[in-house]
Amino acid sequence: MVKITVYSTEPCSFCERAKDLLKVRELPFEEINLAKDPAGRLELVEKTGMLSFPQIVIGSEVIGGFQELVQADRSGRLAELTVRAA
16 A cells, blocks of 8 residues: 655644544555654655645655645545555
8 A cells, every 4th residue: 555644743633634534534644743753844844845734645746735635535636646556
C-alpha cells in the first residue's frame, strides 16, 4: 500500500478531521506530530514547502491540507492516488 504521511500539530482541529477522513476511508497513515517532533519541521518544509497544518503527502505527491484532502476525496482523486501507488 502507498505510504500516507500526515504532518500535524496540537491542538489542531483540521489535523484531527484529516486523520478522521483517512480512517473512515480505511487508509493507514503515518502521523508526524510536530508538537512532539520539532526536528520534523525541517522535513516538512523540505517536502512540502509549507509550514501550515496539516500537510498530507501520499507517496511522493503533496496533497496539501485538510481542504485539499476533502477535495481529493470528493473528486475521486484520493482513491485514484492510493490505488495507483499501491
